[in-house]
Amino acid sequence: MMVKGGGNVRFTKILFMLVLIAFLGLFLHNLIQAAGPPDVTFTAKTQGDVTFKHSVHLEKKLVCKDCHLGIFKMKKGGSGVTMDAINKGEFCGKCHNGQKAFATTDCAKCHKK
Ligand code: HEC
Numbered sequence: 001m002m003v004k005g006g007g008n009v010r011f012t013k014i015l016f017m018l019v020l021i022a023f024l025g026l027f028l029h030n031l032i033q034a035a036g037p038p039d040v041t042f043t044a045k046t047q048g049d050v051t052f053k054h055s056v057h058l059e060k061k062l063v064c065k066d067c068h069l070g071i072f073k074m075k076k077g078g079s080g081v082t083m084d085a086i087n088k089g090e091f092c093g094k095c096h097n098g099q100k101a102f103a104t105t106d107c108a109k110c111h112k113k
């Protein structure tokens with residue numbers, strides 16, 4: 001009787017701990033998700049820096065795999081982005097071509113002094 005009761009109490013405690021851990025995990029996961037991937041700033045000497053904002057792009061219903069890993073590596077500075085390549089329709093230029101998004105002729109929309 002005593003042993004059975006003690007076992008049940010311990011089982012309940014363990015179950016409670018597991019549920020607590022699961023909830024904490026979910027909470028932290030949501031917190032990280034809400035923060036979203038970070039902005040990435042490209043330093044550009046003559047034209048002014050370019051800040052790529054994930055938030056703006058995700059609001060336009062784009063999803064990770066629209067850009068990763070086909071167009072961009074998931075690492076700041078990892079993809080070797082250059083203005084020449086963008087003008088040739090690579091990297092940002094895959095969308096910023098005046099059709100899917102504003103064209104590369106609109107310098108000041110990307111380059112901020
Ligand atoms: C419109 C294109 C686009 C979309 C969509 C996109 N990313 Fe990115 N992501 C980029 C670019 C550009 C970089 C910078 C790459 C570079 O510097 O070479 C980047 C970099 C990253 C980095 C590295 C940041 C750092 O500081 O090193 C992470 C992590 C990342 N993205 C996660 C995500 C996740 C997760 C999603 C989906 C929720 C996502 N990205 C959607 C374009 C995109």
Ligand code: HEC
Pocket residue numbers: 050051052053056057060062066067071081091092093094095096100101102109110
């Ligand atoms: C997969 C398509 C895609 C790629 C790749 C992409 N963009 Fe965009 N971007 C969009 C769309 C769509 C919009 C919103 C429509 C518009 O503003 O023309 C946008 C909007 C923007 C804006 C306007 C933000 C604002 O202030 O409203 C900037 C700046 C920008 N992108 C920079 C970049 C840079 C820099 C890169 C490359 C590192 C890049 N984008 C790559 C699709 C893309």
Ligand code: HEC
Pocket residue numbers: 042043044045046047048050081082083086092093096103104105106107108109110111
């Ligand atoms: C869609 C966003 C976007 C637009 C629009 C854009 N650029 Fe860029 N540009 C970039 C990014 C991102 C880089 C950073 C690549 C690197 O690290 O060199 C860059 C780099 C450069 C560089 C090399 C760095 C420097 O400043 O010396 C020059 C020059 C340049 N851009 C000129 C222009 C001019 C001129 C225009 C307009 C005709 C323009 N860009 C429009 C995204 C853009």
